[in-house]
Amino acid sequence: MVVAIDGPAGAGKSTVAKAVAAALGFTYLDTGAMYRSVGLAAAERGVEPAQIAGEVTIELGERILLDGRDVTEAIRTPEASEGASRAAADPAVRRAMVAQQQRIVASGDWVAEGRDIGTVVAPEAAVKVFLTASAEERARRRAAQIGADVATVLAEQTIRDERDSTRAVDPLTVAADAVELDTTGLSLEDVVARVSALVADHR
Ligand code: C5P
Numbered sequence: 679m680v681v682a683i684d685g686p687a688g689a690g691k692s693t694v695a696k697a698v699a700a701a702l703g704f705t706y707l708d709t710g711a712m713y714r715s716v717g718l719a720a721a722e723r724g725v726e727p728a729q730i731a732g733e734v735t736i737e738l739g740e741r742i743l744l745d746g747r748d749v750t751e752a753i754r755t756p757e758a759s760e761g762a763s764r765a766a767a768d769p770a771v772r773r774a775m776v777a778q779q780q781r782i783v784a785s786g787d788w789v790a791e792g793r794d795i796g797t798v799v800a801p802e803a804a805v806k807v808f809l810t811a812s813a814e815e816r817a818r819r820r821a822a823q824i825g826a827d828v829a830t831v832l833a834e835q836t837i838r839d840e841r842d843s844t845r846a847v848d849p850l851t852v853a854a855d856a857v858e859l860d861t862t863g864l865s866l867e868d869v870v871a872r873v874s875a876l877v878a879d880h881r
Pocket of ligand 1: 687709710711713714759762763764766767791792793794795838842
């Protein structure tokens with residue numbers, strides 16, 4: 679069974695997806711970490727992401743390993759966020775990542791988070807949630823997480839949102855059968871309870 683959690687940057691997807699996975703005993707899949715790893719590898723090697731997307735080995739778990747090297751922190755910098763968003767706009771990179779993601783969720787129970795889980799990676803997902811929050815709230819949360827200035831995060835987030843929503847391949851869109859959940863002003867417990875209730879309805 680797949681629970682798809684999509685939405686823009688800073689909507690709380692990671693926190694919610696991890697908590698829902700823990701509550702249900704499902705495995706958590708962070709697809710953003712895959713685009714981040716490809717972007718980082720490309721920047722380090724000075725090549726286009728598409729040239730290496732099919733070659734790099736990305737291991738997802740408590741720590742993120744790129745070709746065996748721990749990049750858990752390195753993929754979270756503002757530069758890596760920008761690199762991920764650029765890499766993710768390339769159709770060849772998306773094809774390689776989506777194929778891997780589909781193999782991963784083919785068996786077992788997953789809470790998968792990203793931008794295109796409900797629309798592309800797992801269109802048959804049992805439960806699809808599209809998480810949103812106001813742009814200001816999203817920037818505030820992200821800034822607090824990484825210890826940065828809210829105005830700077832908001833400016834960078836606006837650029838990434840725009841690129842994610844307008845790219846030609848698999849843009850960030852709400853799946854027709856997704857439940858939209860605006861988390862502005864909601865506690866994590868509230869959101870987790872709502873998503874868990876949606877899953878319970880499908881069991
Ligand atoms: O979710 P996260 O911020 O870690 O994702 C980093 C970038 O990867 C996003 O800005 C987005 O451009 C891209 N992404 C994507 N499709 C996904 C997951 C992430 O395009 N399923």
